[in-house]
Amino acid sequence: MSAERAAAAPAPRRLSELARWEALIFLLIVGTMVLGSGLSDEFLTGDNFSFTSADMAEIALMALPLTLIVITAEIDLSVASILGLSSALMGELWVAGWPIEAIIPFCLLVGAVCGAFNAVLITRVGLPSLAVTIGTLTMYRGFALVVLGDAAVADFPESYTRYGFENVPGTIIPYPVALFGVLAIVFAVVLHKTKFGREIYAIGANQEAAFFSGVRVKRIKEILFVVSGIVAALAGVIMTLRLASARADYGTGFELTVVAAVVLGGVSIFGGKGSIVGVILALFLLGGIRSALTLGQISQEWVTIVTGALLIAAVLGPNLVQRAREARAHSRDRGRSARSGSLEHRPREKRGTDE
Amino acid sequence: MSEPSARSEAEAKPVIALRGASKAYGAVQALRDVSLGLTPGEVRALIGENGAGKSTLVRMLAGVERPDSGEVLLDGEPITFSSPHDARDAGVAVIYQEPTLFPDLSVAENVFMGRHPVRSGRRIDRGALRKEVAELLRRLGVPLDPDDPVRGLSIADQQIVEIAKALSFDARVLIMDEPTAALSGHEVERLFNVVRTLRDRGVAVLFISHRLEEVFEICTTVTVMRDGEVVWDGTTAEVTADDLVRRMVGRDLGALFPKQDTEIGEPVLEVSRLTREGVFVDVSFEVRAGEIVALAGLVGSGRSEVARAIFGIDKPDAGHVTVAGKRLRPGSPTAAMRAGIGFVPEDRRQQGLVMDLSIERNATLTRLGALARLGVIGRGAEQRLASEWAERLRIRFHRLTDPVAYLSGGNQQKVVLAKWLATDPKVLIVDEPTRGIDVGTKAEVHRLLSELAARGLAVLMISSELPEVLAMADRILVMHEGRLIRELPGRGTTEETVMQAATGRIAEAAITAADEGPADGLGKEGQ
Amino acid sequence: MSQPAEAVAAPAPQQSERSRRDFLNAVVRVRELGLIVALALLITITAIAEPRFVEAASLRDLVRNATIIALLAVGQTLVLVTRNLDLSVGSVLGLSAFMAGDLFQNNPDLPIPLVFALGILLGAAAGVINGALVTFGRLPALVATLGTLYVFRGLAFVWTGGSQVNAETLPDSFLSIGTSTILGVPTIALFTVVALVIVGYALRNYRAGRELYAIGSNPQAARLAGIRTDRRVMAAFVASGALAGLAGVLFTARYGTVDATAGTGYELQVIAAAVIGGVAIFGGSGSVWGAALGAVLLTTITSALIVLKVPAFWQQAVVGALLLAAIALDRFIAVRVAERLRQRSTRTTAAAQARNGGER
Amino acid sequence: GETRDDEDDGGGGTAAEGEANPEAEIPEGLEVVSIPKQLGNPYEEIEHDGVKEAIEELGGSHRYEGPTDAGASSQVPLINAAAQQGVDALIIAANDPNAVCPALDQARQRDVAIVAMDSDTAPECRSIFINQASSEDIGDTQIEMVCEQIEGCEGEIAILSATPNATNQNTWIEFMEEELEENEKYANLELVEIAYGNDDDQKSFQETQGLLQAYPDLKGIIAPTTVGIAAAARYICGSPYEGKVVVTGLGTPNQMRKFVKSGCVEEFALWNPADVGYLAGHAAANLAAGRITGAEGETFEAGRLGEYEIGENGEVILGPPTRFNQDNIDDFDF
């Protein structure tokens, strides 16, 4: 069933509108750039890009699969815990004397298993993903603690950890960010240009109709959750390398930040709408703001406040504009109220028979 | 009885009216300067092709939307309904075209939501609630329990609840947008009896339907719409069905059901001993190339469930399906599609289409695999496929990239057909293909189906409209309470025979059948 | 022909009615029952391992631990039922908790009821913001309250400016609310019980309450039924906020020490509690009783694991697993019910049709 | 600190390699940033006020920037920012000894002097660590206190710690266990459990209940964390357990005053956080000036606290912990 929520559900955005969304985020980014360089002349430097983007790498990675999942009108809140579990494993196995070359694949495998477990509960048992992943969020974090407990493994060799924070030679792009770039392109193509991607949108917009059209709804969701698990585990590996130490409590609370990034990217939480580009832009925006405020010596609590306010404003803005247009349209020569009207009413019509 | 008096005051003043109302949706001009009035004791039919603007007009009177220009008059006074709430307070009761129920709540609460009878301290009086609803349901003659949750009711039962809801506030105006689309003959009868009593009590009724015989049975006056305009307004006495049809479609129609004889080939679809606990039992039959087989039966007899099981939506508990000799993996629509089955489901808006996606995306959803080059889908190919089918089915749309939600019921149904015909299937299953579709479009759908049959397609058609069944089908399979109890020839079978079988009175049915020979023999007569 | 048909038909409704109603009631009961059984089981097992677990004092502690989450769960249910959700409760609790402490710190002889009133007011105000964003601003609830979760938490940090409220700066009369009992029942729990009873009764027996379910079950239909959906949704958010505000004051009364991070991460716990309690995350069904029981179960598990000497690191894993088990069980029951209903409705409809045709 | 040309091996860092020059002047406009584990923890606020006091004495400017959560990684961006702004010295109380290292190394490559205080980082990524008291002292003191307070110094005791992975709590606990092992004075004390309250008041509160139920004969609880001891005291004081179960450990006078005055808590310990910060401030200034390099045996002036000597691997110890009880508690306000 579609996760439409109450009266407030926004009218469906059409392609043109999505474009407008990305434009909006882009403007905000430009704004941030101006603000940032105003606050500190350290802002618009290669170093700052390297530092900030490296800090965002894990969030950014996890945002990619989550984007696809949210477009199918599901959600995965367990990613941050999988990240922690993967880091814990990495530490434990390293202590146990495994070679990194074996540890990393194993961590990814465990990530896949975690994702698969989510998937089974959601598609086979038919539980709502929100509930399931709140549960596994707790459980996987618990596993992480069981594996590594309070220990912190830190004797990873420099030869590996450097890939966590150093730049690709001759660029200002840290290795994790480069990896993100590659994956982002892959995800974008898959989502926007392939059968798989089209079916993802169809599922999000109307799961039942998709199923009646021969779309393998369950299979697709399973794939997505497994991928999400793998990428989360990968993020765990990267974080471990970046911070040169493995910990069970890495990424605590990231889940909501990732969701925020995805939503800010213009992905409808009800599914069926959104784009990878939007999410990438949103990630840039979040990173930019953080760095600008931090460099500007503005205390961290304000970063929190601004993030939240931004999230609201970005979605609220367009809605209010639309409201205004409708209002004007009605008072003014009514004949022309059409476009906004159609946006306003049709979806409601749909929602009426939604159940 | 009170009819004449009602009439006379009718001339006096319309209780509710629309004057010069226009409404546009984007580029679509849904209503153009429409005027219409309802007087007490009048039962007025509103007919028109799909997309003529009937439901839009309803939404104006119901306060769901406000006209862009023009006005709503209540007792001759201009009034603006800012919400359905206002309209309701003004005594306007509406049955919308699409059921608007609360699946999680009981039938009783659905009927009285927001108006529960209350006792001291404005607390809800559940006893009274149950009694009133039970009474309403009795008047409609359906054995629904007021405490049933609505989730799980068949579409027909849901429609009944809608009607009960509309009757529950004794309104001065009752507006019904295609209330009978999902109902069987008997329920329609009951509904009409209720409507008559309301009319005699001086209630003004607006009745929308695509079934003209119903219009003549219950309505005194008729308004015909075409392309958002009122093109004719008069009494049922002064016109014939054909006149109305001509006025609706603006042209003469040939025979409505042009099923041409075709060369019947080898069995393509074979269903054997298919069973799904609690819904249908031991269903076996075959459909041959070039043949149209109809599944007849009463609403709730399990026809859709059979269709769903064949296509793999539901997993059968026993039995199996073979297509062109190959056994299907049960419970897998993908397998069914690969084997060459197409399925136009019963519930267009929920199962047939993805309302938010564009016409184009919907039409190509079943063909993505084929459209992809090296896994990547080309815009051009997609467009070409979509526009080709839009053309062939004469779909009326503004832009292929508009959400399919903007189309009217009939045109939406065509998109569903397009999406399946695009897969070039061997077997096409259509469940209520013409439900809520106007005569014009209906004729086109029928023409299409028989054309396809002529080209060797095997068609399994589920329909609750006996005339359609009788005219289209080579063979008629009758279901009763989940069992396939009878096979009848398409030709020379009367509605009565089908009805008798459908209502399970095999005894008599068998006798009539006896002098027609063995059932399967009859099947061949279709050729 | 119609004669016998009618004869057959006549008894049908009553009998199907009765059986069906019992059946449904049974189901409704089962949901809460299941939780109660689970809870009883948990406590018994723990008690066998450690009898002191069921001593009056310890049971009181269990109740105390559940109080705050349960209170939040009641509010959350109101919102969930309308097919929305409120992620900001943890932050709201933090704000009002600190406010309560701050007020007492600066003027210790403030009348306690006034502080409660202010706390509730603060929460309600936060609820108004959430509600406005969702109804007027047309934001998806998840987005709106995720945003306010950040904003309110940030404000808490700004406000506290690193300071902390300590138990010793608070009047004993206030702190005693967290520790004292009335007729053996922890005082603090009474707040929750009262809220629970009021909300539970209203949801079932007043139009407004039923309308919340209607909205969650089918927003569009609700609007067409003339329900003022925006008002109702707003009300739900305000209620949830107000209860979070109250919970904040109670939090201060109970734990005495409050800083900017009070209540961090509660939002997911609360939703988990509600879901365990059988509240449908997509609206339309669920009861505050279930939600409250869910909260009690959740917190009791934690206490039990400690008493059972489950290694600290295993506790979280176990809690997660039990959480999933609870949800799965609930789902299992729901599915069974749906099955039964479908088969019944098939029969009744078919039977009806048989008669109908009969009279034709 | 814009220059990044001296690409020497990250490990050491210039400050540590270079030669100490005791005559060097404290630079004009000395810039020091101090990073606490998390914002909003009064204990740390006091510590960093100490830093401020020291830096301002020396005519420098001090900034206090902390993360809003105590996550291992959340200090990294702040370290990066400080490094980019080219401050002279950075004082940090690490959430995780290793997670901050890569960032600290990068900072050091830009000639930022690194001083850890209160909770150490891995030794190789800072030059000096200001230890509030030798971990051994802290451990032993707490065992000693609990022994003195439990009559007969015999019976079951439990520890209520912070998070399972809090570095300093864990080191102290090791020393406590060691002391219980070796010192036969404590032969009759049995440590039955280490519970973790995650420095979360509610969790600590619940854990206390749990301990008392799980161990009916429990005689004492040691909480080596300010949040834990307050929660434990609040649970026990006024409950039937008061007088039966001893609560001691590390706490702040303001949090504990009430319980000490009521006689429910007899004695607990802590160092003066202001002094920790003050000492760290001076160490940082000297380090930035190049007067010291963090090598063992070097000495430096720490204003009102007098002269201090740098111990093995850059550790400077403030002194033995202060014990608070009825007699002296009112002399402190933090």
Ligand SMILES: Nc1ncnc2c1ncn2[C@@H]1O[C@H](COP(=O)(O)OP(=O)(O)OP(=O)(O)O)[C@@H](O)[C@H]1O
């Ligand atoms: N919300 C809307 N947005 C855009 N176009 C709309 C909307 N609602 C209706 N339309 C268009 O207005 C026209 C009239 O639609 P309406 O539903 O009134 O037709 P109808 O007469 O009810 O057809 P049917 O008999 O199939 O129900 C159609 O062309 C339809 O596409």
Ligand SMILES: Nc1ncnc2c1ncn2[C@@H]1O[C@H](COP(=O)(O)OP(=O)(O)OP(=O)(O)O)[C@@H](O)[C@H]1O
């Ligand atoms: N969505 C549904 N959920 C639960 N039960 C259903 C659903 N749809 C149908 N049923 C049950 O299955 C029975 C058979 O329904 P089905 O739709 O197959 O009847 P039918 O013969 O196709 O009649 P029609 O399709 O004309 O309504 C219905 O009477 C109803 O009780």
Ligand SMILES: [Mg+2]
């Ligand atoms: Mg219509």
Ligand SMILES: [Mg+2]
């Ligand atoms: Mg059907």
